[in-house]
Amino acid sequence: MNKNEKQFIDNLAKTKQLPWQDFDNIDAARIPKLLSDVQLSEKNTDGSYLEQPTLFINNGISSIAVTTKTPYRSLVPILDFLYGTIINQDRHIIFARNTQFHVLSELELGKHYKLGKGNDFSSSEVIAIINFIHSHFLIYPPKFIKNFIVAGSDFQIDFENMEVTNESIKENETYFKHFNRNFKEVEALIPKYQQFLEMVINDEDSLHNARLQPVYTMLVAMRLISKTRFFISKSGVRTGKGLRHSIISSIFNTKHVSLDGLNGMTSDLAWSSFDGGELLLVTESGAITPSQERHLKVLATETVRSARGIGENYANINLTGVLTIDSNEKIYLSPDMNSRVVNIAFRDRPKSESDSERESIFAPFWKAFTTPNKLQVAPKATSEAGLAALLDSFYYWKENNYKFDFHHVEMSNFESGDFDDVQLLIIETIIETENDVVTKTGNDTLQALLNATYQGVNKSERRKSALAQIGTFETSIKPKGKSKTARVIKISNQQRFDKAVNAYKKLMSEV
Structure with a gap:
């Protein structure tokens, strides 16, 4: 018997002798009985087995074969734990056999060991068993x-x-x-990646946010920091957002999110698919509705949720992934979400941009960062490109004194002809008077337009929303030299109002 086999037998013996009467489970007494049926498979002199083993166990350094009289699947993760294939670290169950380890949530452990309905112990019970063993003695893994x-x-x-x-x-x-991947080939791509960001990202604040995003996402995935932020990238179509997200996604366990699938009878399956995701990517999202925002808040802020896959028990899923939204539409979020969002504005598509992939201004970057993929139409970003983005982000994080001081970026939510009559009147009046206030009291034209534009049950909310869209709000002030207060519409967000003015001027130039 070699050292690894002896260690396994010792761990097995210790486990059977634990005070299972203290384990809070109605079937606690069955656990040592099941383990008593486990023994190392005997070999002939030529190395062949006397009888076919029930199970092979491999911890990445060595392997053993065991036979059991009762081959329950729920035994397998327990035996893997006793041999060091999976590890209990800070009550996280880690599969550590390969060069890259991964954390097993309840749901993932159930999938990995096929612990569906009808097994002796559920995923949560198996984890509880492993935690109980771990609380009584330590198993030192080979890796x-x-x-x-x-x-x-x-x-x-x-x-x-x-x-x-x-x-x-x-x-x-x-x-x-x-x-x-070797360092030289990754490092060689960094200048090209930086050139790409400079070309497609709209302003310095957005560039700052974009360069910090890969490291922030990695630190959250590693659980070195808590998940407190989510990201929105916005512009028109074909502006480079998709390529950037493809590059970043290449080094993360990325889960693609369809907001429409998070409601209804099959929503549990959708939620379960996000388990273990390190980057939760919403692509080509339309205008976000209030019900969708509720789901976005869960994705952006929560770390655990209950869900189940097909034919599986309900289990806790790991939602620690960082939410990232790629949108071409207007995005207006509630104050609670706005306090967490990190905006990244992209430049509009150049007017000279060709529809031909070969003649596109992005062609050199697609060639540098992607490789053809047989499983999907679009080329797939390489891990070299993803690592180049990560190293660029790491170096920039270092320059920034290892801080995540994300900058405020006001997105452009306007297109030509995208204003209602009240918004147009307010913009035109403020431009003409060079004042940040439009008086409503005594202004029959404005009052009539407000009444005509916003009607119905939710008229006050729609009016408030429309004013906020151009960076204004309604309030009361006491004008200079006046004894009575007056109702006015005033600029509340100068950056947003400036975006509205730019869109208005563009509209006027097209008329």
Whole structure:
């Protein structure tokens, strides 16, 4: 019996002797009985097995074969734990056999070990069993868990110690991320990626936010920081947003989100599909409705939700992924969501841009950052490009004193002809008077227009929303030299109002 086999037998013996009467489960007494049926498979002198093993267990360093009289699937993760294939770290269950480890949520553990309905123990019960064992004695895994390292073939990005080193991967280590890419090929792409961002992103504040996003997403995925922000990228069509998201997505476990699928009888399946996602990507979203915003708030702020897959039990899913929205539509969010959003504005599509992929201004970037993909029409971004974006973000984060001081960016929510009559009157009056206030009291024209434009049950809310869209609101003030207050419409958000003025001037130039 070699060292690994002996350690497994010792761990098995200790587990059977635990005070299972203290484990809060009606079937607690069955656990040591099931484990008593487990034994190492005996071999002939030529190395073949006397009887076919029930199970092979591999911890990434060595493997063993066992036989059981009662081959229950719920036994398998427990035996994997006793052999060091999965690890209990801070009550997180980690599958650590490969070069890159991954955390097993309740749902993911159930899928991995096929613990569907009808098994002796559910996923949550198996996790409770592992936690109970862990609370009584420690099992030292054969691999060291490198929780905060993204490893290439000849370099490592250490996010805990905030450094990039030229270390190669080791057989007895498992990393948060591992990509078989060398530093020289990744580093060579960084200037090209920076050139791409400079070309497609609209302003310095948006560029600042965009460059910090990959590192922020990685730190949340590693659980080095809490999830407090989500991202919105906005512009017209074919402006480079999709390519940038494809690049970033290439190094994360990215889950694509359809907001329409989060309601109705099949919504549990949609929610369960986000389990373990590190980046939750909403692409080509339309105008966001109040009901959709409720779902966005869960995706943006919550870390756990209950859901289930087809034929599976309900289980907690891991929602720690960072929400990222790619939109071409107007986006107006509630104050609570606005306090969490990080906006990234993209430039509009150049008028000279060609519909031909070969003649497109983006052609050199598609060639540099993507590779043809047989499984989908669009080319797929390479992990070299994703790592280049991550390294660029890491270096910029370092320049920024390792802070995430995201900048305020006011999105442009206007197109030509996109104003109602009240909005036009307010914009024109403020431009003409060079004053940030339009008086409503005694202004028969404005009052009549307000009454005619906003009618019906929710007229006051629609009026308030329309004013907010151009960066204004209605309030009371006491005019200079007057004894009585007056109702006015006043600029509340200068950046948003300036965006509205620019869209208005564009509209006037097209008339």
